[in-house]
Amino acid sequence: MHIVNNTIDEIGWTNYHWKLFFLNGFGYAVDSLLLLLQSIIATPAGYQFNPAYPRALTIAVYVGMLTGAIFWGLSGDIVGRRFAFNTSLFICSIFTIIAGAAPNWVALSVFIALLGFGGGGNLVMDTTVFIEYLPSKKQWVLTWLAAWWGLGQAIAGFIAWGFLSPAKWNCPDPFNKQGVRISVCEDASNKGWRYVMYTSGALVFLMSIARITVIRLKETPKYLLGEGKDAKIVEDFHSMAAKYNRPCSITVEMLESCGTVRSAHGKSKFSVGELTVHFRGLFATKTIGFSTILIWISWTLIGLAYPLFYVFLNSYLQSRGADFGVPSTFITWRNYALVNISGIPGPMIAGYMCNWKLLGRKYTMVIGALLTMIFFFAYTQVRTEDENIGFSCAIACCLNIYYGTLYAYTPEVLPSAHRATGNGIAVACNRVMGILSAVIATVANTETSVPIYVCAALYVAMAIVAVMFPFEPYGKRSS
Template identity: 85%
Template sequence: MHIVNNAIDEIGFTPYHWKLFVLNGFGYAVDSLLLLLQSIISTQAGYEFNPSFTRGLTIAVYVGMFVGALFWGLSADVIGRRFAFNVSLFICSIFTTVAGAAPNWASLGVFIALLGFGGGGNLILDTTVFLEYLPSNKQWVVTFLAAWWGLGQAIAGFIAWGFLSPAKWNCPDPFDSNGVRTSVCTYHSNMGWRYVMYTSGALVFVMSVARITIIRLKETPKYLLGEGKDTQLVQDFHAMAAKYNRPCSITVEMLDACGVVQSAHGKTKFSISELTIHFRGLFATRTTGLSTVLIWLSWTLIGLAYPLFYVFLDSYLASRGANFNVSTYDTWRNYALVNISGIFGPMLAGYMANWRLLGRKYTMVIGALITMAFFFAYTQVRTEPQNIGFSCAIGFALNIYYGTLYAYTPEVLPSAHRATGNGIAVACNRIMGILSAVIATVANTSTSVPIYICAALYVAMAAVAVAFPFEPYGKRSS
């Protein structure tokens, strides 16, 4: 690994890395886009289909992403990063488009789950692939990569603004104040949410084609090292160096002199022993095991705190006298503004994470504590300008923490088992998303207790960040 890292540093940052930054960023954007789509369309689709369980789409997308995170994470360590990287966005585009033609609530839920399955591996593969090509002095760019997450949210907001604002494409609320249906919402009078899905599906399809035609990704050097494919690894390095006129002194003999890699895989790739090796590798030493557990805990905490806060917020504010009387147009405009704010958090986080005094750990601490402060302050919101201002501030501050956690996770995981550990971390996050939807269905949403619990969870995240045993600043990833 030391020799391979030397070769990556010797070649340096090339135009190939810029392509990876953009095309891997597509995966981030799609992940956030898909998570928001189900919440964006659920109200209008519900007017048409009159579902008995209104939070079904939320559970569907999180179930799909949970399964996808485990599947793509494990497969990326077993059969390689390249296949999953090229295929996952195609699956997303197909089922996002098909979901727009769903004839009923149940089928819509199935298609939402399937698009979630396709997108479930994006956060895992994008960070893993990008990191395994980056020179050590540019590893902080993985944190900056999370700006694409905010861009994906902003795109979702603009698409919703365009198609869900005009009355000609959207039914008015067919229910009275008692929840009794007083009018019919038909297919042809409610096309707005379907146009949202068709447009999003087309956009994701363009992204998936661009990944294959522009980048033509080869298998990452660190995966090839774990496979023992030294000759291919060296050939790929020299081909990149020749293309971009960079020096490259790595040879097969240098790698052979270190011995033969034997521990990265089982006897057969599709076996229980293969999965066992990747799981055990995350606990190879006591320190590595502690790091793995704390990472998974962090993803679990943020997975519960963030959606739960927004589940309870509207009812809580209404019970305290807040009244946001805005038009549909203004609602989606504000939605887009809040999501745009999330773009800049990871940009600041990338700068902070590359500062010796803070590093990755204390950037996460600062992001978590600032978010907690804004969460507490948000409970005092009473007017629409206050609502927009604090929403934008939370979107910005939260992504300082989130963006750094995205990057920190693959940086400290061992390369041969990186996608597995990352996949389990993201799966923990998705489980909490499912739980938040269930809690929202059965709990009292007007009490202040959940708000303070969410804020306390951010304090816990800051404490966990301090306890992380590894600080990647100034070090090369495995």
Template identity: 65%
Template sequence: MASTPTEKKPHVLDEPSRDLETANDDVSVGRGDILSQEHIDPVLNAKMHLVNNAIDEIGFTGYQWKLFVLNGFGYAVDSLILLIQSIIAGKAALEFHPGWANGLTVAAYVGMLAGASFWGITADIIGRKFAFNVSLMICSIFAIVAGSSPNWIVLGLFVCLSSFGGGGNLVLDTAVFLEYLPSNKQWMLTLMACWWGIGQLIAGFFAWAFLPNFSCEDPSVNPDAPPCVYANNKGWRYVWFTSGALVFAMSIARITIIRLKETPKFLIGEGRDEEAVETLLFIANKYNRPCSLTLERMAACGEITRRREGSKWSPAEVGIHLKGLFATRRIGWSTSLIWGSWVLIGLAYPLYNVFLPQYLASRGAQFGQKSDYITWRNYALVNFSGIWGPVLAGWMCSRPWLGRKYTMVVGALVTCVFFFAYTQVRSETQNTAFTCIINFCLNIYYGTLYAYTPEVLPSAHRGTGNGLAVSGNRIMGILSAVIATYADTGTAVPIYICAALYVVMAGIAAVFPFEPYGRRSS
């Protein structure tokens, strides 16, 4: 690695069109900015370079630690909401007798699809701050209300609205954290995915605490069970109430603890150089760190090309952000491969994980395990194991011989191996152990992909690109629910499909055109 950010004074770029790859200064790490030669606007390129220098000079502070925790909770909320609807669907169905048992899964994915698209584009148009604060609040309110649903349709509506907030928030968590990270800490973007497993663990614990003790009996298991009504089936409602209350508390903590300022990279893209400099100087002064960036240095780079000619919300403005994701051949190729990866894992992940309770239940029945308590205990163990995949991935992607790309390749291939091995499980202990291992390995790939996506996208279009990538993921989640309606997810067939998909994902990761290791996001 190159010298630390504070060892030498930053170089000032007097010629904004100068090639930054060759004019790289001592403050830069490794080979410089990831997209240094890809920007069409050389002035924007130069200003982003100066902002990266300033962030490196300030270094990692308590501000980034707060973002790691409270942005990370956005990861947790996404997995929490998605897993909770899957966990409680069976118990709620006993009470409401729906016509389509997988309706809640579709509702959740439709909400997340809409949320990722809307909040992702919104973040590029009006800024990260508003979307970051509002989306999680929306999620918490409707999660609480979902526990009071009088019927299946209303429950699906509230699940959809809660997912709209949670799914959109996920897009912002990585973008906001990345745009404040010094380059030698960008690996923490991968580490932050451990919060995804924490969200799953919380969902598992809530299910373990409430469902075995406050749920009606399934008449298909016990023919003498009393009718399932509101009075004897409150467990799934308690799960929603507690989950929503937790998300609400964290959304308030975001506003009161972080007090997020708009990210400097968004401000630079909007031509608001003075605000960007003020934000960086504020952080430097608060944590007693050096920052030699000045407005004069920014002005010396020139004026960026103004992109907006009409309303912020005009179709032309949205089109500008879409075109920006294909500004050059390499950026376009990168965007296409990233979106393809998200589509593939969008099918593989829910086929395995969202419908995992059904598969675990079927395997438990084969092994003579009929206890709800044991089922949800095992589910909590599986989710606990998922926390540590991104921890290992964070270490792997910071190794020069792996980087982000080959961390994904290794994670995908190892997951594939254990998927095939899982079909040979013959005991309850093996069942639990292999499920835990798969969840661990799967999150090595998934966590790295979550981090890689915003790292290689242009800052001015990062929200749109990230949002549409996640949207493709959600579309396949909807498709997986349709597949589950007409296929038996209690068999090993989805496991074989998932294994094959991970082989394809490994191949795509190997040919990604950008490697972020040792370089700085633009």
């Protein structure tokens, strides 16, 4: 691993890394785009289909992303990173477009789950692939990758703003205050949510095509190292060095002199033993095991806090908007887009902070969590429209300081041969709590400030867990 890291540092940052930054960033953007789409279209689609369980789409997307995270995470360690990288976005795009043509609520929920399955592999593979090519002095760039998450949110907000604001594409609310249907919502007058899905699906499809045409991703050197393919590692490094006119001194003899790698896989790749190897590798020592558990706890906590605020933000804004005298859905969706745009600078600020020796990754997460907590508590005192938008935007920015750093920290400290598995389980923990948040939303009133207080308390817990992390990646090279 030292030899491989030395070679990555020797070659340094190249245009190949810029391409990875953009193409892996597409995965981040799609993940957040898809996560918000289901909450965006749930209300207008519900007007048309009159569902028995209105939160079905939220549960569907999280179930899909849960199974996708586990499937793509395990496959990334078993058959390689390249397959998931090239496939996941394509699956997302196809089922997003199909979901736009859903004839009823059950079909829509199924297609939402399937697009979530494809999206479940994005966060796992994007960080895994990127970190395994990054020079040590550029590992902080992994934090910046999360800025694409905010961009995906912003795109979702703008698409919703464009298609869900015009009255010609959207039915008025067919229910009275008692929840009794008083009018019919025909498909012909309710095309807005379908256009949202078609447009989003087409955009994701273009991203999936870019992934296989702009860059021909080769298997990562650290995955190949776990496979014992020394000659292939050397060949790929020299090919990259020659293409970008960089020095490269690695040889097959240097790797072979270290012995043979025998512990990265089981006797058969498609066996229970293979799964056991990757799970045990995350607990190889007490310190590594403690780190793994804390990472999973962090993803679990943010998995509950994030959707309670974001996925149900539109209903909260609408309820507050009534108090503020917001006159139209146009203003509501404009506010939604503005809040999502504000999430973009968060990971960039985090990237700057985590590269300070005084803060590192751990205390950047602590600061991001505590700032978010402060703004959450302050948000409950909002009384004007300007305050509403201002505090919502501040929360979006600070929240992504924490989230962006956690995204980067997770693959940095996980052992390379088992990185995708550990990352996949972490994201799966996140999705389980997303499902729970939908259940909470069913039995609780998300139009009150209660979820805000709950989120604030959760961020205090996240800050405490961040302090307890045993590893600080600043100034160190990932395995």
